[in-house]
Every structure is written in C-alpha cells, then in structure tokens.
Amino acid sequence: xxxxxxxxxxxxxxxxxxxxxxxxxxDLNALLKLADQRDAxxxxxxxxxxxxNRVAKIGDVRVGAALKEKLAxxxxxxxxxEQAFQAQVLLVPNLPMPDVxxxxxxxxxxxxxxxxxxxxxxxxxxxxxxxxLGVLDIExxxxxxxxxxxxxxxxxVELEFALVRWVMDLLIGKGFELMVPPQLVSEKTMSAGxxxxxxxxxxxxxxxxxxxxxTSEQSVLGYHMDEIIxxxxxxxxxxxxxxxxAGSYGKDVKGIIRTHQFDKVEMFSFVEPKDSAKxxxxxxxxxxxxxxxxxxxxQKVLLAAGDLGTPSAKTIDLESxxxxxxxxxxxxxxxxxxxxxxxxxxIRFKDEAGKNQYVHTLNGTAIAIGRTLVALMxxxxxxxxxxxxxxxxxxxxxxxxxx
Numbered sequence: 001x002x003x004x005x006x007x008x009x010x011x012x013x014x015x016x017x018x019x020x021x022x023x024x025x026x027d028l029n030a031l032l033k034l035a036d037q038r039d040a041x042x043x044x045x046x047x048x049x050x051x052x053n054r055v056a057k058i059g060d061v062r063v064g065a066a067l068k069e070k071l072a073x074x075x076x077x078x079x080x081x082e083q084a085f086q087a088q089v090l091l092v093p094n095l096p097m098p099d100v101x102x103x104x105x106x107x108x109x110x111x112x113x114x115x116x117x118x119x120x121x122x123x124x125x126x127x128x129x130x131x132x133l134g135v136l137d138i139e140x141x142x143x144x145x146x147x148x149x150x151x152x153x154x155x156x157v158e159l160e161f162a163l164v165r166w167v168m169d170l171l172i173g174k175g176f177e178l179m180v181p182p183q184l185v186s187e188k189t190m191s192a193g194x195x196x197x198x199x200x201x202x203x204x205x206x207x208x209x210x211x212x213x214x215t216s217e218q219s220v221l222g223y224h225m226d227e228i229i230x231x232x233x234x235x236x237x238x239x240x241x242x243x244x245x246a247g248s249y250g251k252d253v254k255g256i257i258r259t260h261q262f263d264k265v266e267m268f269s270f271v272e273p274k275d276s277a278k279x280x281x282x283x284x285x286x287x288x289x290x291x292x293x294x295x296x297x298x299q300k301v302l303l304a305a306g307d308l309g310t311p312s313a314k315t316i317d318l319e320s321x322x323x324x325x326x327x328x329x330x331x332x333x334x335x336x337x338x339x340x341x342x343x344x345x346x347i348r349f350k351d352e353a354g355k356n357q358y359v360h361t362l363n364g365t366a367i368a369i370g371r372t373l374v375a376l377m378x379x380x381x382x383x384x385x386x387x388x389x390x391x392x393x394x395x396x397x398x399x400x401x402x403x
C-alpha cells in the first residue's frame with residue numbers, strides 16, 4: 001500500500017519513479033481520482049449513518065425507513081468505487097530509491113567482482129555431474145511431476161542439510177531468530193507482501209483460498225501482521241518454496257537453476273525507517289560472508305528500477321560464477337522494501353514520541369539450495385567427475401568428496 005498523502009504531495013516524483021521502472025500501466029491520476037470519489041462516499045455514508053442513528057433514538061420510523069433505503073443505495077454505489085480503487089492500488093509498486101538506475105536488466109550496475117573463477121578444462125555442467133554421480137535425477141522427476149522438478153539424492157541431500165545447518169549456525173551468531181514458517185498463507189498475507197495483483201500468475205493457489213509461498217518472506221511478514229512491535233526483529237526462516245515461473249517461459253528449462261520447488265533459508269528484518277539503509281548493507285554483507293566462506297567467485301550487482309520486484313525500493317544481487325556457462329548467475333538477493341509491505345500488513349512501532357509509525361521490512365537470501373548446489377558442483381568439480389566439499393562444511397559431513 002502507498003501513502004496517498006505522499007502521492008498527492010509528490011505526484012511528479014511518483015510519476016518519475018514509475019517511468020524509471022517502465023510501468024506505463026500505472027495511472028496515478030486515475031488512482032487519485034478514485035481516492036477522491038472513495039473519500040467522498042465514505043464521508044456521505046458516515047454522515048447518513050449518524051443521521052439514521054439520531055432518528056432511531058427519537059423513534060421516527062418513517063424517516064428512519066427512508067434513510068435506510070438511501071443508505072443501502074449509497075453503499076451499493078460505493079462498492080464498485082472501492083473495488084476499482086483497490087485494483088489500481090495493487091498495480092502500484094514501491095518507489096525506487098534515488099540511487100537505483102532507470103531501465104531494465106540491461107541497466108543493472110556491477111558494483112564489484114570477488115574471487116577468481118577456477119581454471120577448469122572442459123567444465124561439465126551440474127546436470128552431467130549430478131546425474132553421473134547418482135545424486136540428481138531430473139528425468140524421473142519429469143516423469144513424476146513434469147518439467148522444472150528434480151530428485152535430490154544421497155550425498156547431495158546430506159550436502160543440502162549441511163549447508164542449512166552451517167548457515168543457521170552463522171545466523172544464530174548474528175542475532176537472528178530461527179523459524180520454520182507455514183508454507184501455505186492466506187490471500188490477505190500474500191497480498192500484503194505484494195505478490196498478488198500484477199504478480200498473481202507467479203503464485204500457486206490451492207484449495208480453501210490458500211497460496212503456496214514462493215519465499216518464506218511472505219509468511220514471515222504475516223507473523224507480525226496487524227501488530228505493534230519493538231524493532232529490530234530479525235528472522236532466519238527455512239522453507240520449501242513454490243513458484244510457477246510463468247514469466248520465465250523458455251529460460252533455464254534444463255537443470256535445477258529455475259525450478260517450481262526448492263528449499264531456501266531466507267533472512268527477514270523489521271527495522272525502524274532510519275536504520276533500513278544500514279540493514280540492507282548488513283544483509284548483503286552476510287550474503288557475501290556466506291559466498292566467501294564457500295569460496296565461490298561472485299559479482300555484486302545493483303538492480304535497475306525495471307528489474308526490481310514489486311515491493312522493493314532497492315535490490316542488490318550476488319551472482320555466482322558458473323564454469324559451464326562462463327558467466328555469473330544470481331544466487332543471492334537482498335531488498336529494502338521500506339514501509340511498502342508494512343503499510344499493507346499494518347505492522348508498526350512506537351517512535352520516541354509514542355506515536356505509531358510503520359516499520360521498514362527487508363529480506364535477503366541466506367541459501368537457495370538449488371542454485372547454491374549448482375555453483376558448488378560446478379566450481380568444485382574435479383577432472384574425474386567427482387566434487388570436492390568446501391572446507392567450511394567438512395565438520396557437518398562424514399565425507400569430503402562426492403564420488
């Protein structure tokens with residue numbers, strides 16, 4: 001949800017922000033017109049209800065019946081206005097921060113590159129490596145479930161949970177509270193996160209008006225919905241994530257880089273507005289600490305406005321080196337969603353004056369299992385087809401190679 005007062009006072013700034021994002025379908029003037037109509041109806045309805053209550057107290061049945069009929073007509077006229085307003089609001093993304101470049105993916109800015117890509121003669125991709133070692137089966141997953149699924153097996157399963165345990169130990173030491181959240185959430189919760197509206201096609205809806213989460217960010221946000229909290233609150237949540245990938249037709253069809261189901265540990269922060277810029281730096285720093293610990297070469301990228309997710313005002317990605325593709329691919333992402341989600345979820349804190357204010361929410365990937373396994377398998381492959389295990393994981397496993 002956006003603050004209508006800020007939209008009115010800074011309309012040109014908002015229009016410029018939508019232009020930088022490339023969101024030409026967002027008509028802010030039409031939204032404000034609907035807001036005015038909505039407010040006028042609300043005032044008239046409230047006045048009529050007060051008058052009806054006054055008439056009821058003096059026992060004027062005839063006038064009361066007439067007011068009841070007028071009120072019903074007014075409320076029926078208000079319904080479509082409210083629906084149209086809510087539909088328009090759902091289309092309005094967060095306002096990108098001033099340092100976010102305009103344009104789409106091609107305008108993303110590389111901030112830095114860390115680590116040297118390993119020198120591997122004729123590198124195999126993760127599919128060939130995983131299938132030959134018997135730890136990955138995509139063919140049977142296609143038989144059982146269709147495209148973009150996989151079976152993880154044997155030592156790769158042990159490797160997944162070693163990664164999860166290592167990352168959780170790291171985050172406990174950084175003050176995060178561990179969480180396993182619900183993987184089904186209500187429409188209210190999913191909408192609060194900004195994942196319906198223009199993003200509805202990416203979400204799996206199941207029975208009973210429930211939605212499968214695409215990231216635990218969605219259910220962690222719902223944890224404090226309609227609450228007044230004491231920030232900062234930081235959570236590290238493990239969940240399975242489900243994504244339709246409707247907007248990525250033809251991209252990464254093979255392998256496990258882009259799948260409908262994967263496990264992930266997500267970091268999520270609720271902070272005061274004055275602290276959110278530093279919190280984003282902290283989350284990105286933790287992501288870098290994780291990739292450095294795994295000794296995976298990566299580059300840090302500031303996303304352009306048109307490449308941001310709907311809730312995000314600023315996003316920084318970390319892209320890991322994949323030898324088989326000879327390029328960097330996103331494995332981590334951290335976003336500052338300012339108060340955009342908190343307004344929709346009604347999550348507040350009390351400032352020094354005792355006044356309720358909206359918190360800022362931020363999220364960051366700790367470990368996305370599928371993509372991290374891809375990066376590990378490819379960067380740690382050996383000439384005989386075996387895969388070395390990073391040193392930081394040795395104490396979590398009974399083996400140092402997958403072979």
